[in-house]
Amino acid sequence: MDHINHLVVAAQAGDVDAYGRLVQATQTMAYAVAVGVLRDPLLAQDAVQQAYLRAFRRLSDLQEPSAFPGWLRRITITVALNMRRAQRVTLLRLDDVPDVPVLDEAETRWSELQRHRLASALLTLTSEERQLCDRRYHGGWSIARLARNADVDEAAMRKRLQRIRDRLRKEIEMAEQRGIREEDIRPDLPAKVVELLARPQLTDLPENPVGRILDGLRQVFHDFREQPLPEVVDLAEARKTIANDAMYVEPTELHRIDDGRILRYDLTLPILLTVRYAGEPLRLFASGKAYRLCQVDAMHLEAFHQAEVLWLDDRDRLNAWQATAHVLQSVDRVLPGRTVKIVPTQYAMCSQAWELEVETDGHWSEVLAWGVFTDRIVSHLGGDPKRHTAIGIGYGLERLAMLRYGIDDIRKVDVASVA
Secondary structure, three states, X not given: OHHHHHHXXXXXXXXXXXXXHHHHHXXXXXXXXXXXXXXXXXXXXXXXXXXXXXXXXXXXXXOOHHHHHHHHHHHHHHHHHHHHHHHOOOOOOHXXXXXXXXXXXXXXOOOHHHHHHHHHHHOOOOHHHHHHHHHHHHOOOOHHXXXXXXXXXXXXXXXXXXXXHHHHHHHHHHHHHOOOXXXXXXXXXXXXXXXXXXXXXXXXXXXXXXXXXXXXXXXXXXXXXXXXXOXXXXXXXXXXXXXXXXXXXXXXXXOEOXXXXXXXXXXXXXXXXXXOOOOOOEEEEEEEEEEOOOOOEOOEOXXXXXXXXXEEEEOOOOOHHHHHHHHHHHHHHHOOOOOEEEEXXXXXXXEEXXXXXXXXXXXXXXXXXXXXXXXXXXXXXXXXXOOEEEEEEEEEHHHHHHHHHXXXXXXXXXXXXXX
């Protein structure tokens, strides 16, 4: 302590080298304090630098040299809290949340019937066209940014967007001319299903909290192949194989299209139905919306986003511990420094399974689950249960985004943005 006192007195007298030694003597404490507030190592480093600069400018205010550690600690906490508040997403009122994208900046007011007709028209677009619409009209991307992303010039991008708008208007006009009612917009899809499918894909918006979380997960699973998945599942056909094993939600939670088809309630069932082992290890990563019929509130949506990992390999090259290491690494990537716990759980499709919960202010939130698939699932995928292990990992992207960016209501995630 005498050493600290001597350095403080020297620094107050203008000895910059003494202040440097003072920083070296206290930086471990300051960094630990900043990490405790921010839960982010990189932000904590910035906070510590700002705290030392602020302390240096105010060093003459310190009356008692021995009080320096506690004084610095309070400055660090103040700086870190200000940074944490700055990182929080600006939240809009719930009635500001749009249901579907608009066609252009002038067309922001729609009747309910027009909105449903627009939603139906959006489903006629290709995935690339839908992504452009989501980024332009929901994400607010400029023409220049869209053009750079697509590697075309701005004039070409304007023409592309105009063609999409013309096509959508034509679809809406045809519906109006035929006098189509709201419930008859898509004869093969109920109006509610149309509206859910038309909602923007937030995973395609890198500045959205959901998109940012997905980018972080992709970095951990960078060597896994992206797998597209169907949003509609033929449940009647799936029940002939493994649907009953993979079904863990209540039938009342299913968004039914008709007697046989449903909107996918997670990404696990579609990925198990879509891919097959063909002699090479399966290392697959999928993302997108999932749909469950529920009472919408601050923690639940009818359309939400998930990421899913499927990993199948020889038993001597893959086990539950390897998957758990990836899980912990991925959570630390998107929620750095958080306290987590692993809780055993059960799924009919898994011989072993776990959930991961994250602590925030004394409360625990489940954000993902993973498990070792049963021999029956391994066989269904085309593997040999005596030789192969298959593991699945499922992430709730909105839940992770809420924890990472301090969002208090899940309904606000789709209109939030992260600098």
